[in-house]
Amino acid sequence: MEKFTRLTATACPLDVANLNTDQLIPARYLKLPRSAGFAKVLLYDLRFGDDGHERPEFPLNRPTWRGAKIIVGGRNFGCGSSREAAVYALRDYGIGCVIAPSFGDIFAGNAAQNAVLTAIVSDADAAELMAALVAKPGLELTVDLEQLTIECRSRTFGFAIDPVRRTRLLNGWDDIALTGSYRDRIAAFKADDRIRRPWAAPRSVHEDRE
């Protein structure tokens, strides 16, 4: 995975609470293979009308925000379904960072697996950032993961992120490679566990059980 350290880009305000992953990518697009690219289906039902035409009033469809790489969202951003395709859609669209007062846990975990930063700010700071973006469409923010800061014109805001997700993003870790170095400890755990919890293994599953 690529590393995330700092990002300066146009930020788009999406002032919606509980913007769930069903909105980020409607379920009917979940059949797509990863290679198909998910940029087009990001927020599909909010970006496009029934006839497939863009809704001009939706922020990401406004010319100033079309190329945004940062989203400032509402409370509980990315709640709901565990679909990682919600993050694929953001990433493929070009979004590298979402700033919000809180995030769905699974979504935030998935984001950290795909080099997308989820920056947690206070309700007051989110409102202030949102107001600044609306007042001056096209405004750029600088998000610094090492310093845990967001620069907005002359103001600097602090943000929080689970320290584990921060280290993963800063290092661009590949979990599977990382876990490879624990192979012996996993094997030892497994051997002990069989003695400690003999009941934990499922009884063999046969077709004819019922």
Next chain:
Amino acid sequence: MDEERTLLDKVWAAHEIARREDGESLLWVDRHFVHEGSFHAFSRLAERGANVAEPGLTFGVADHYVPTRGVRRDITNPEIAHMVRQLEENLAKHGIVLFGLGDPRQGIVHVVGPEQGLTLPGLIIVCGDSHTSTHGALGACAFGIGASQVAHVLMTQTIWQRKPGRMRVTVHGEAAVGVAAKDIVLAIIARIGADGATGHALEFAGSAIRDLSIEGRLTLCNMAIEAGARCGMVAPDEKTFAWLKGRPCAPEGVEFERAVEDWSALATDGGAPFDLDVHLDAATIAPIVTWGTSPEDALPIDASVPDPTREIDMARAKYLRDALDYMGIAPGSRLTDIVIDRVFIGSCTNSRIEDLRAAAAVLAGRTSKVPGLVSAGSARIKRQAEEEGLDRIFRDAGLEWGGPGCSMCVGINGDIVPPGERCASTTNRNFRGRQGPGARTHLMSPAMVAAAAVTGHLTDVRPFLSGRKV
């Protein structure tokens, strides 16, 4: 260790292989469930040429895309047929057991796991589905994960996780007749918010929780994710052990006795600390329905929907306007005045035998004013319901009796609520477009859905229960 520990602490400690400096733990995974949507993870394995580390601890279920009607093997939509076939191929390739279409054990993954005795107290269970929290009803620590983590679990049978915070919701007292697990959990979500438990393992405790059947506890923990919780948990008790005994994959004989001994020690110790502690009185909970587009938009059935013009907080007023606008409800309307177009009884939240009995108790001898679908949670539950004659009650009422699957909860198998239509539903999410583009969803208990079917509008079920065995 003489320190007092929570249920979560005990389960976590028993699975921790290592802990990194930054606080993340490498955990052993006891059970991993996969479904049609897990294909991204299998693609990763294929790219790396990797194998599944523990195929014997991995179980596949076809549920998200399977048809609920007609001859279920003959899927006419080629894209949907591909999703089911892809699962079959991936599982066959890696030697993983599949509860597939046509298997007498097939059903919704979160119904099948407990039903087969694969879900046990004290286990760590993961699945690429947010409603994996359901399995915590038996005292497991179970949570949903994304495709990257599914791939990691497939390749290593372990997962990196930071230990969640400890949260407890205690529901004291006794719930009234007509108040189900769904009402209790919707009351909790309305109280703490859709992100009220974010970052926490949510343990449900108190007499009203102990009084719930295992089916009720499954409903409760299923919806823990709708409060943002990492997982929902109920301490295992005698009811849990009795429910599990004799299930196909559960331990048996002396092994079961030994297991019960271990499971009995899992309950949270008396003075164990919680980071968040919430209390509710069950006696104050009435049947609840949602009116908006988040499960936190929930109110007792005798209430009226909010009026944004009476809201001082501007952001909140906008939220209310948007939600009411999408739902097509006039501000301040009485909930009982909301007319519905159809009903759905099913999903991993409320499709178990007890749910079907509760709905049938209301519908028996009555007719539904609207069309609707009843989808049992598993083939096994479907058979049991038919043996009990419940299918006849639903059919006589005018509802369709379908096969098991995720069906109209997520709307990707073709079962959708048409655009603009309003559905009284036993599912878990009233998100915009969740049951189909433009669909409007009201969440409630199975009995409440049955009452709505009978009257054609949202209704308090309680008057419909008099003289009936519930």
